[in-house]
Amino acid sequence: MATTAQPLNSLPSGLGVFTTLPDIFFIPELVFGGLVWILVASTSVFMGNPQGWVMFVSVFCFVFTFLWLLLFIIGVNKNSSVWASLDVSYHALAAFFYLSASVALAYVTTVLGQSSFVNSTVFQYYQEDIAAVVFSYVATLLYTIHAVMSACRWKSL
Numbered sequence: 001m002a003t004t005a006q007p008l009n010s011l012p013s014g015l016g017v018f019t020t021l022p023d024i025f026f027i028p029e030l031v032f033g034g035l036v037w038i039l040v041a042s043t044s045v046f047m048g049n050p051q052g053w054v055m056f057v058s059v060f061c062f063v064f065t066f067l068w069l070l071l072f073i074i075g076v077n078k079n080s081s082v083w084a085s086l087d088v089s090y091h092a093l094a095a096f097f098y099l100s101a102s103v104a105l106a107y108v109t110t111v112l113g114q115s116s117f118v119n120s121t122v123f124q125y126y127q128e129d130i131a132a133v134v135f136s137y138v139a140t141l142l143y144t145i146h147a148v149m150s151a152c153r154w155k156s157l
Helices: 014-019 023-041 051-074 080-114 120-156
Strands: none
Touching: 014 023, 014 051, 023 051, 023 080, 023 120, 051 080, 051 120, 080 120
């Protein structure tokens, strides 16, 4: 009797993307990346700070992760070894980008927190920046875990 089950060491496609490690991290990466994007976009720029870089990283990673997820769902990843190496490369790059954005945003938020809060609007931006820093570090962690687990899968192919 023939079976259509997918081998354990191959890349998933279709709805199998939502049930396998590390691909199950696609959805949390999109959620936390979107939260960083929204929070940074809602604040004002008070000094020369890296919010442009943070916006680039969050938008780039959100869009590219969504497209990457769609490619996996529609099954473009037939050549497993090439796609597995691309998966590792992308998630490692995204983790590095998010780490650099997180550190820069944390620094600016710390500097903003040391300034005197003259009105409630500045304090609200400070609180939004704190939330953005936390979500940015969570996104960094998710992309790092995804990259490490993708590297383990790539090695097993």
